[in-house]
Amino acid sequence: MLVNDRRYRSLTFQVIVFILVMAAGWWLIDNTIRNLALMGKSFDFGFLWSRAGYDISQTPIPYTADDTHLRASVVGLLNTLIVAVLGCIAATVLGVIVGVSRLSKSWLFARLMTVFVEIFRNMPLLLWILIVYAIFTEIMPPPNAYRGDDPAASMIFFDHVALTNRYTSIPTLAMTNDPGSLDLGARITFNWATIAFVVALVGGWFIRRAILSHAQTMQDRTGDRPVTWWKNLAVMTVPSLVLIWVFGLHFEAPSLQGFNFTGGLNVSNSLVALWLALTLYTAAFIAEIVRAGILSVSRGQSEAAFALGLRPNRTMNLVILPQALRVIIPPLISQYLNLTKNSSLAIAVGYMDLRGTLGGTTLNQTGRELEAIVLMMLTYLVLSLIISSGMNVFNARVKLKER
Amino acid sequence: MSDTHAQTVPFVRDTMLPSAAPPIRESGAVRWMRENLFSGPVNTILTLLGLLIVWFLIATFWDWFAHSVWNASSLNECREIITATWGDTARGACFAVIRERWNQYLFGFYPRELYWRPTMTFGLLMVALAPVLFSASLTIRRVVLAITAVVTLWAMVVLGAPVVWLAFAVLVLAGGGYLSERNITWLLPFSALYPLLGVWLLWGGSLWGPIFVLVGPALGWVAWRLLSRVSGLLATVAAILVTLVFWMVLAGDATGDAERMLSLSIESVRSDRFGGFLLSLTIGVAGIALSLPLGIVLALARQSDMFLIKSLSVIFIEFIRGVPLITLLFVASLLLNYFLPPGTSFDIILRVIIMVTIFAAAYMAEVIRGGLAALPKGQYEAADALGLDYWKAQRLIVLPQALKISIPGIVSTFIGMFKDTTLVTFVGLYDPLKSMSDAVRANIEWKGIYWEPFIFVGGIFFLICFGMSRYSMYLERRLQRDHR
Amino acid sequence: MSEQTTRQIDRSQMTVSDEIAIDIRNMNKWFGSFHVLRDIDLTVHRGERIVIAGPSGSGKSTLIRCINRLEEHQAGHIVIDGVELTSDIKNIDKVRSEVGMVFQHFNLFPHLTVLENCTLAPIWVRKVPRKQAEATAMRFLEKVKIPEQADKYPGQLSGGQQQRVAIARSLCMQPKIMLFDEPTSALDPEMIKEVLDTMIALAEEGMTMICVTHEMGFAQAVANRVIFMDQGQIVEQNNPTDFFNNPKSERTKLFLSQILGH
Amino acid sequence: MSEQTTRQIDRSQMTVSDEIAIDIRNMNKWFGSFHVLRDIDLTVHRGERIVIAGPSGSGKSTLIRCINRLEEHQAGHIVIDGVELTSDIKNIDKVRSEVGMVFQHFNLFPHLTVLENCTLAPIWVRKVPRKQAEATAMRFLEKVKIPEQADKYPGQLSGGQQQRVAIARSLCMQPKIMLFDEPTSALDPEMIKEVLDTMIALAEEGMTMICVTHEMGFAQAVANRVIFMDQGQIVEQNNPTDFFNNPKSERTKLFLSQILGH
Amino acid sequence: QEGGATLAQVMERDELNCGVNTGLVGFAAPDANGNWTGFDVAYCRALAAAVLGDPDKVSFVPTTGQTRFTALSSGEVDVLARNSTWTYSRDTDLALDFVGVNYYDGQGFMVSRELGVTSAKELDGATICIQTGTTTELNLADYFRANQMDYTPVNIDSNAEGEQQYMAGACDAYTTDASGLAATRAAFADPESHIILPEIISKEPLGPAVRHGDNNWGDIARWTLNALIAAEEYGVTSRNIEELVRSSTNPEVQRLLGTTDELGAMMGLDAEWARRAILANGNYGEIFAANIGEQTPIGLARGLNAQWTQGGLLYAQPFR
Ligand SMILES: Nc1ncnc2c1ncn2[C@@H]1O[C@H](COP(=O)(O)OP(=O)(O)OP(=O)(O)O)[C@@H](O)[C@H]1O
């Protein structure tokens, strides 16, 4: 019999499974089609090009209520990315600090960090989002507390930053010699100054690399490594300083006008709260990853390095970190993935991310739940796949060679 | 040779030196402080920083906690009491809201007179889990079961459980304790039956329902026994078919008929009365229990060398892991009805459990895959060489070991899932954190209360999750030890 | 055991100078309140080869780890090549770059190739140009007989090969003194021989060596002096012939009967 | 080595019948493009005890793993007890239940007791009632001299004991042929003897055995035939006396000099 | 569902699935024991009483702004009584059938008195709290555009959160339906320090909705609502209804109460359906007074929701 032959057995089985999966898929699709017909709806993404009609509080690209649902969704996606990127950066920094501190010899500090980690890891993220948001709305003063001759609240950082229960008002960068903007179409513009800075920074980074590789060759040749830190610092900062001077870049402090602070950048509390909560929550996990990564490099490694006469900082750079990073980075990236997915909890604080626009107001106004949710899931999926393929590339590159 | 020995001074110790006391800075509190608090400039700074943080936390929150009010019927009353007792400017916590509404946070809208039912259900859950989670150490088992028994019975008495059910609980708990002393594996049948018992106790209704659910697989087994002489494959297919047909065609009517002949029902409670931690735990436990078998299948499929099976499972797992849980919950509440035949619509809790199960299964599959990968290849080869076929090898050799290795991962998955159950608030269910607090705050008396519910709910989450994570760490360490 | 150290080396060629390489006086060490090393007095001359033996937990490892300050001693003096080990970082650095150490578990850096393992310290500590460091490294790899493995990663080598790389790595710093902490005890029997041979070759070149080992064949073949430790103290020291054939202390006798018995 | 196989067995008692147990003809196997086994021809009669030797990587393990289809061969025929190994599962099952295999690393099931390890396959594959399976298992555990360990878990036994359990486990399926893949090479010297004694006892009872081993003492004591493999080919086969005293091929000579040399 | 199916389903299930708000005081909210009360809830109970004879045979399905219409179109609920605005696109594109208006509402603004604002026109540059996924969001955008003003929306998820934000001063103004504003304001500790601005920027007719396609079920839902409204017009209350059944001479009342002309049969119900509906929670006026009227903490005046005879917009179609 066919199923008794090893060569055909698995083939038979796969064919059966294939048929079953096809049947199930067909069943689902058929049901959906019939349901859509019954409700008099169609599967059609045309609604994306109709007028959205609602406003969004945070718009990284120009957007008004007259724009399409598609543009609203893109705004939402960008908002998702903003909070995800900010969160990943801050969570990494905090997580590394906490993780290293947990290994600190200071008993008290290490214990405090342990408490931090356990508290944040073992309570739902939603709780943290709500708490941080509540702290911001309940404890910070309203903008009009800054009003009057004897205001109840005062701005911090030399009258440049105002913490209110709506937003954190931070200074914007203003230019006296504005070079104008590059128009990319679709009302997306980049200021030439921004471009100049990006070029300066990227260029500086390349020069820095050149300096470092020159130092390396010098070291290889003579054994002495030239001092590089001040050159690097200069390369990275001087062009920017020159540009600041050329464009007349300065801070413009926000000031209270009418109901609100104007002139500065008002970062809404929903963003700040979401960002902080995501940061704290994810940092707790990252701290554990970092700690485990460092501990995974056995003590023998640092002892061997010491015995060879390497100083502690060199030991860290040349021996411990390269090994620990291999252990740290893969789970770190999956934390980035979690953070990105968790940012969809923005709904709890009314931050208009992808879920708030495409999966929220747009879905509601148009009643296209099937299309909207499918599109939203696919977008998240693509984000995840991009992140995790980055991880795979990394893993493949740093894998330790074993027998 | 002689020259090399020139330098050698033969030396023999005739009396052994006694051990001396260490220098003062090497012992006692001084050493501890020196080594643990002030062992260098950086650490000294860190210690001082730590002291600062502790001081700041105490200074900020101490009076708020110290001025707690536990007895009041509204927020305003709380405030009055605080002002009256500690003066005008005093701040204080109003934990009276917890005292007044704890039942809603724990049980949602479950009928008050039936609170003992969920309580008993979760008490018995510990017994059902004993052979799975606490199998290794008799001491842990004893402690867990003893605490469970005391707490459950006490709570049931306080909540006014009927004597019959008290007797039932005593029977099960004592039986569990007894079996756990003898041979823990004898409790496994109870663990297997527990899901049905739990569902019946929570939702109520006729006992015939669960009984007929059991009859299905029993008939399937009979069919398998009869046909397995003919062909293994045929028997398996027949067994599955018989079970499904029985469930879909006969079970419903049979339940009704049996109920008419002999009524075995307890008061039924509808899903919409579930809320608070009862809802979280129900979803969490059901999700894990259901996702485990699904996760095993997915993991085996992902390890399979059949291309199609492997890719299907990879696609499924990666898709589910690539989207946020919240979108899956939206699918449960908005889209599931599209995918089912027109006119079907079923309980939203059930739909949420399905999506949570699928979500957890994808994570579970990865955990179990880790367990499978940790098994040495020799185990598979030995099974092959003994003539065990694939399924027997999986069932008898591979899975028992792989699952045991995976238990810590499974517990972690559960912790994550349990925390995530708070997200059901976004599909209109009463989770303990947001919806329940909103409902409490919707009352004029408690409008404006934030921190106390957060602390209460957060505290419970912390206790459960922290306890479980410590336990899974302990398991992990023990596994590392005795796997050698 | 004796079959492993095939070569009986010619001791007459190995001279011991009068210069003092290591001078330990009245050294004490505690772990917490546990007194690990008690009143250790030990003088090692340049070119001497010392084997330390003793039951497990007797403080052998701790003693040699004190010598290059992987552990801190709390009382007494340790002077290496005229430099006293205090908490002065300068001194520690000087001592460490003159004392090589080989561990039981090799402790090679798994992320670097064998060659990079060997050149890392010369380049970053001694500031030797890379070319030159590599040439030196290759020389020592040849000496330990694995020049062909230079571009492999430690994970790709067998245990014996790894330990030889570890020895080469220490030698690349051109140390005046080598410390070995049970270099062969994590190895399979076939591999022990290759490592011991390498160490014998080193001894023949007149390297000052202190070696914690239970390979009594090795001790008989190359040591000038065998030191027996117990409970943190030096119980007996003597030349190998007398030590093995004519132990004085009861404890040494017991130990020797155990170790040579099976 | 010779001290380990204490007993010189009485070969005259061990008869070799004319029946053919294993018949391998023109068998070839590739791993990817690497040709591991080339034109293997081998006929084993019932009751024969064959030892396979050869340098590492020569394909010894692969050859015996082909015999019970842990590896698939790509060309040629393997007929076990009249059943040809093809991709037909029925045949594979039949062959596997008649061929027992003992691995280098025992591969006992750590989650089952010794007794359960031994009864598992009889109960689930042969469908023997549990009682009876346990009785059989105890008989074989007695034969390998560890009946008192029946209720322990493999992790609680020493390596030698574990390997004897592995042999008992195979025997419980009452195989007609036993394959051993370096059964003693993961064991400490003291334990090797106990396992070899068990295997000799088995040989004395007339079991058909194929054994990959480097224990030349064992080969000389019990083998009817020693097969020398190199680079996937059978280079030489002969009775042990001639094989050891009078090897024909250069390669065999080299190999023997290495293996007996140290 | 094809004609008549919903009624049959409800009858067979012996329970009405009614979609309501997850918690809006006065309109629909569960109390500490999970019992639902409120203006919308009362309509559900009346409908259940009319169809099934028992006002308690209702299963309340809490729906969020997101899930409400899907719940209806997928058949999860039989009727949606969740303060939803009757708009063109919802009636057509979303394939709903609004069966009438049970509350005439309009979107307004609430601000703190100390802000010194007296008109919505002065809100240029203000921060405004608004619930996402509602028509109010669109109205707000339209209104500010029409008046060439600027604003910053603060999107919130639920009414409870909106209150919290507004109270904390996170927004200058809170906008939602005037009824909701009133309910919210009523619940404040010091209602006097907040004012509801005079401008009503939109029409918000709120009403129960059913699925497109099952006209009979739509009729039942519509005429149950009409029965409640008509009852008030004719002075039929839950207290005097038994009396009127026996003694009323008004033919319209007789038809309504099923003492003459079997009107119920035309919809597949019995003669006494409307009687039961009214008995369940009283007529429209009684329901209004009990849940959101001036005697309740919510304290809404009848306003537009008075009978046409009182100068309001309530105008039940004749029972004939
Ligand atoms: N870091 C440490 N902290 C506390 N005690 C230690 C530490 N390191 C070693 N010890 C203890 O000091 C004693 C001596 O240890 P040491 O490693 O020097 O012994 P040893 O003679 O090398 O033994 P072995 O032959 O097992 O390597 C032991 O009792 C050990 O437990």
Ligand SMILES: Nc1ncnc2c1ncn2[C@@H]1O[C@H](COP(=O)(O)OP(=O)(O)OP(=O)(O)O)[C@@H](O)[C@H]1O
């Ligand atoms: N699964 C496999 N895939 C690819 N190559 C393999 C595989 N298994 C073994 N080989 C290769 O086949 C050759 C023969 O291997 P085999 O294990 O049979 O050698 P052996 O004679 O048993 O050696 P040893 O004495 O080291 O056990 C080796 O070169 C090995 O690298």
Ligand SMILES: [Mg+2]
């Ligand atoms: Mg040691």
Ligand SMILES: [Mg+2]
């Ligand atoms: Mg092999």
